[in-house]
Amino acid sequence: MSDHSIDDVRFELRGRAGVILLDRPKALNALTLPMVTAIAAQLDVWASDARVAHVVLASTSEKAFCAGGDIRRIHDMGRAGEKGLTDFFRDEYRLNRQIHRYPKPFTSLIDGICMGGGVGLSAHAPFRVGSEKTLFAMPEVSIGFFPDVGGTHMLSRFPGGTGAYLAMSGARIKWADCRHVGFLSHTVPTARFAELIEALAAVDHPQAVLDAFDTDPGEAPLAALRPDIDRLFAGDDARAILARLSAETGANAAWAQETAALISAKSPTSVAIALHQVRIGGSLSFEECMRIEYRIVSHILEGNDFYEGVRSVLIDRDNAARWVPATLADLDAATIAAHFETVPADGDLVFGA
Numbered sequence: 640m641s642d643h644s645i646d647d648v649r650f651e652l653r654g655r656a657g658v659i660l661l662d663r664p665k666a667l668n669a670l671t672l673p674m675v676t677a678i679a680a681q682l683d684v685w686a687s688d689a690r691v692a693h694v695v696l697a698s699t700s701e702k703a704f705c706a707g708g709d710i711r712r713i714h715d716m717g718r719a720g721e722k723g724l725t726d727f728f729r730d731e732y733r734l735n736r737q738i739h740r741y742p743k744p745f746t747s748l749i750d751g752i753c754m755g756g757g758v759g760l761s762a763h764a765p766f767r768v769g770s771e772k773t774l775f776a777m778p779e780v781s782i783g784f785f786p787d788v789g790g791t792h793m794l795s796r797f798p799g800g801t802g803a804y805l806a807m808s809g810a811r812i813k814w815a816d817c818r819h820v821g822f823l824s825h826t827v828p829t830a831r832f833a834e835l836i837e838a839l840a841a842v843d844h845p846q847a848v849l850d851a852f853d854t855d856p857g858e859a860p861l862a863a864l865r866p867d868i869d870r871l872f873a874g875d876d877a878r879a880i881l882a883r884l885s886a887e888t889g890a891n892a893a894w895a896q897e898t899a900a901l902i903s904a905k906s907p908t909s910v911a912i913a914l915h916q917v918r919i920g921g922s923l924s925f926e927e928c929m930r931i932e933y934r935i936v937s938h939i940l941e942g943n944d945f946y947e948g949v950r951s952v953l954i955d956r957d958n959a960a961r962w963v964p965a966t967l968a969d970l971d972a973a974t975i976a977a978h979f980e981t982v983p984a985d986g987d988l989v990f991g992a
Contacts, residue, residue: 705757759788783944795920800872
């Protein structure tokens with residue numbers, strides 16, 4: 640057991656595996672700053688613990704791996720004018736990088752909802768195992784935010800236009816599609832997860848066990864849409880992408896027009912930021928992506944759309960956000976560029992060794 644265990648996350652030594660259990664089921668394991676701090680501290684300890692050959696991250700919830708960060712808390716802090724508004728994101732992004740660069744094999748077992756902060760805990764591990772209950776989304780554009788927690792690095796590496804599609808629309812995908820885009824490295828039925836954890840605990844490296852448990856999730860629905868996704872989501876202009884979707888007349892016209900309506904309801908600023916993230920991330924290191932995301936979040940928390948989005952989706956639930964500006968046509972390119980270029984008041988994000 641660990642000195643770092645808290646009410647919402649537990650740490651166990653099972654055989655050769657250090658096991659992290661997200662244990663905040665009533666909140667769908669939404670991440671808090673104490674959870675982030677505890678996980679980071681335990682990973683530091685296990686990195687030099689010879690008893691721990693590899694790490695396994697899982698959830699006690701039957702519904703969710705992790706549904707995201709505690710965004711409502713950030714909203715309330717900002718509205719109240721509290722200090723330390725970016726502290727959560729700074730430490731969360733450092734944890735994302737810690738997982739990405741971890742010196743021992745790291746496996747995330749994603750059995751249920753995985754969105755936002757949950758993606759940050761899983762996408763950057765070398766082994767990412769999903770079940771038929773896996774539901775992936777980066778829905779941040781719906782609340783005037785952006786696909787952070789390493790989304791710049793991850794989404795830019797999804798095949799074809801799928802990264803731009805998922806970033807701009809916030810669309811949800813299941814296990815076959817998650818495997819198709821590369822979010823999942825392995826797929827295993829929920830019924831075998833307990834058996835899988837026990838098998839992982841008995842070995843020094845997860846690869847052979849994961850390969851043995853790996854199951855074909857079936858045909859990915861996105862595969863049939865890929866020609867249209869790749870064509871319609873090409874280029875750097877969000878307005879042009881939206882126009883192409885709206886005007887589509889091919890076999891998948893209904894899907895294209897539904898997607899256009901979905902994007903049109905999101906924050907125009909967030910949609911433009913998300914597209915630019917996908918376009919630049921492929922040429923950047925993980926650390927460079929995270930520094931840019933820290934710049935973006937620092938800028939967004941000073942604006943309108945995040946607070947308005949949280950109000951409309953999570954507080955009043957009227958889904959009638961008043962975005963500023965209201966449309967992609969009203970966007971100023973310099974305003975979008977400022978999110979990526981402006982160094983925060985407390986400086987750029989820095990990492991330890």
